[in-house]
Every structure is written in C-alpha cells, then in structure tokens.
Amino acid sequence: MGYGRGYGMMDGWFGGGIFMLLFVVAIIVGGFFLVRMLMKQSKTTVQTTENTALEILKQRYARGEISHEEFEKMKVHLL
Numbered sequence: 001m002g003y004g005r006g007y008g009m010m011d012g013w014f015g016g017g018i019f020m021l022l023f024v025v026a027i028i029v030g031g032f033f034l035v036r037m038l039m040k041q042s043k044t045t046v047q048t049t050e051n052t053a054l055e056i057l058k059q060r061y062a063r064g065e066i067s068h069e070e071f072e073k074m075k076v077h078l079l
Helices: 012-063 068-078
Strands: none
Touching: 012 068
C-alpha cells in the first residue's frame, strides 16, 4: 500500500498547523484575560476595604461613640 503521505487527522497544514496555532492563541488570550481579571479584582478589594472603614467610622460618629474631633482625626488617616 505504500509509504506515502496519508490523509490522517493531523496531516498537513489544515490538520495540525491550524489547530496548533489556534491552541497557542487561545492560551495567550486566556492568560491575558486571567491577568486582567485578577488585577481588577485586587483593585476592587482595596476600594471596598477603604469604603467599609469610612462607613464604619461614620456610623460610630452617628451613634455618638466618638467625638467630632476624633471623627475628623480618624477620617484624615483613612483618606
């Protein structure tokens, strides 16, 4: 039957080359979006913590637990 080139799934440019290229591109694009997502998530976490601390401070002042001077002093440290 011969030792020539057959028509298997991974033969030639259309079999192996394109799929390998698509695989590499998919890995690069996936990595890019993963890094963007992690960076966005870390920024959101920091902002949420700061907002939460300021909100707690406002609540303590509203309940009368701290004086106006203490409130202003603590607010400066948070911002």
